[in-house]
Amino acid sequence: MLLLERTKSSKLVMLESLVRRLHPSDSDYAYFKEGYQRQVAGYEGEKWVDREWFDMPNLGCHYLFCNYEFENEHGFSHQIDTVSLTLKYLLILEIKNISGRVDIDEDKHQMIVTRPDGTTKSYANPLDQIRRHAQHLGVLLDQFKFPLPIEGALVFSNPATIIGNVPKNFPIFHSSGLRHFVQRLLKKYHEKLSEKQSAQLSKILLTKLKRQEVNPSFDLSRLRKGVLCGVCDFQVIMTYRGGTWQCMSCGARDKSAILQGLHDYRALIGNKITNKEFREFFGVESMDAASKILSRLELESYGKKRGRYYLIPSNINKK
Ligand SMILES: [Zn+2]
Incomplete structure (x- = not known):
């Protein structure tokens, strides 16, 4: 078994x-x-x-x-x-x-x-x-x-x-x-x-199972930010428009592309993200839009107002 x-x-x-x-x-x-x-x-x-x-x-x-x-x-x-x-x-x-x-x-x-x-x-x-x-x-x-x-x-x-x-x-x-x-x-x-x-x-x-976690904290300036287009082999940054992520290069529209982005964020930066950090990393200007995306993902969240952060689960891209 x-x-x-x-x-x-x-x-x-x-x-x-x-x-x-x-x-x-x-x-x-x-x-x-x-x-x-x-x-x-x-x-x-x-x-x-x-x-x-x-x-x-x-x-x-x-x-x-x-x-x-x-x-x-x-x-x-x-x-x-x-x-x-x-x-x-x-x-x-x-x-x-x-x-x-x-x-x-x-x-x-x-x-x-x-x-x-x-x-x-x-x-x-x-x-x-x-x-x-x-x-x-x-x-x-x-x-x-x-x-x-x-x-x-x-x-x-x-x-x-x-x-x-x-x-x-x-x-x-x-x-x-x-x-x-x-x-x-x-x-x-x-x-x-x-x-x-x-x-x-x-x-x-x-x-007794105890998984070793790696806790990297890469400097953000070393990383390519944004939601990356899977169709374009993650070489193109997608834009959030009309409630979905769009690739201006191949025309792909993919609502769930953010999941892969959050997976990378978790793997390289950490499992907590605030609205501000989300906007900065994924290139979303509007605070409301970011709130909407985050609440639609139904992530666990803690804290209030500006201190509020969301927990990115380890299986985020398998949702
Ligand atoms: Zn593309």
Whole structure:
């Protein structure tokens, strides 16, 4: 049973908005664009591996958590790509989408990636990370007295990745190997939990879920303001006229275009907006028009008169 669906991380959401809004002449544009592309690749890779879970045989009573995040006993955050809870064991997956060749040196605690163009780069050893996740999840299981073994695996989502010299004593494989690996685990262990206990544990894991939020506060002058036209690939600013947003370039009229704008505002500036801030950012001159747009969105609001602010919910562009 899928208990926690895969969602974009708050970092990816922020970078997506940033790449759309940052002036291309900004000195950090290339840096953020690259970070964005890396995050997208990671997210796509994770979704690719997720498909392996559908119709996987013999799983029995089973709970799946994608992008599971929790805080350990010291208050440090753990972000785990996938957690699979069965009656026999708990499995954590670290998923990497890498093009080129990967070598992992346990003695030096490093992962070397050789790109198709021959350049190499060193990264932290992902196995260390998996072990850290396992250790702290183990503390959680002990705390609630669930005697469940924890297994970990490093999964490469890109079939073209060449897995080079890696430790033999740790499960490292392509996503197509996930089924085989899971079947081996199911054979290796006996049932340690009843279905009722595993349902209890799944609920505990959900209550311990704690998403990391990124709180950027970009200087407004670095950003492209306004409601941007989706048809024109967000390159053209729309005008508010006759109760709707219009693109003077392609002629599109879209009442809901403001939702995407507010989504970007939330991701880059914050989740609160006043009438004045709204007018300044979205280029609406009339206070009344701004009030009308904001009240039509039925956002929660707090305060009175000039101090009144509206809360932009995280799902604003899915309304
Ligand atoms: Zn347009």
